[in-house]
Amino acid sequence: KRGVYFVMCRLSAVKKEDYPQLRALYRMYVREIRRLEEHVKPHETESELESMDGRTDYFIVNDSNQIIGFILLGFYPNSFSRHDIFIGEFYICPEYRRHGYGTDAVKELIKMYSEFDISMFVLKKNLGAKLFWNYVLSKYGYVERTRVGGIKARTKNCEWFYWVKA
Numbered sequence: 001k002r003g004v005y006f007v008m009c010r011l012s013a014v015k016k017e018d019y020p021q022l023r024a025l026y027r028m029y030v031r032e033i034r035r036l037e038e039h040v041k042p043h044e045t046e047s048e049l050e051s052m053d054g055r056t057d058y059f060i061v062n063d064s065n066q067i068i069g070f071i072l073l074g075f076y077p078n079s080f081s082r083h084d085i086f087i088g089e090f091y092i093c094p095e096y097r098r099h100g101y102g103t104d105a106v107k108e109l110i111k112m113y114s115e116f117d118i119s120m121f122v123l124k125k126n127l128g129a130k131l132f133w134n135y136v137l138s139k140y141g142y143v144e145r146t147r148v149g150g151i152k153a154r155t156k157n158c159e160w161f162y163w164v165k166a
Helices: 016-036 101-112 127-139
Strands: 009-013 055-062 067-074 084-092 117-123 142-144 158-165
Touching (some): 016 067, 016 084, 055 101, 084 101, 117 127
Parallel strands (some): 084 117
């Protein structure tokens, strides 16, 4: 039964010494997205993970202090404008999905970067991600820019979404 639940997670900045752990999670993420689209290339290659220029990375940590996912977050010029943060990759380990951790992580991200719009690419075949982002960002007062007069960009495998605070 879905109802009121209190999920506690926090975002913890990835430090240089944490990159082996991030790489291991990233490999799981890449295997998973390749099941959806075998020729897709992730936003970052594994070798580019440690180059943090214009990017801040976060582990998603649950209330038991376990790392359950990550967010790779870009800022201008690695975002589309000076007014947005670009979510390059967002991953929750499968066994922690549908428990509220993703929603909680986005809530924490919005608290930290409330003055920014949010942009991202989502695989066209990843319906779950599209539904998740639509639900969670509208829950926190964001509107997809295409609904308020923006444009929509597409690549072969992905759609670009730009969310603005309503």
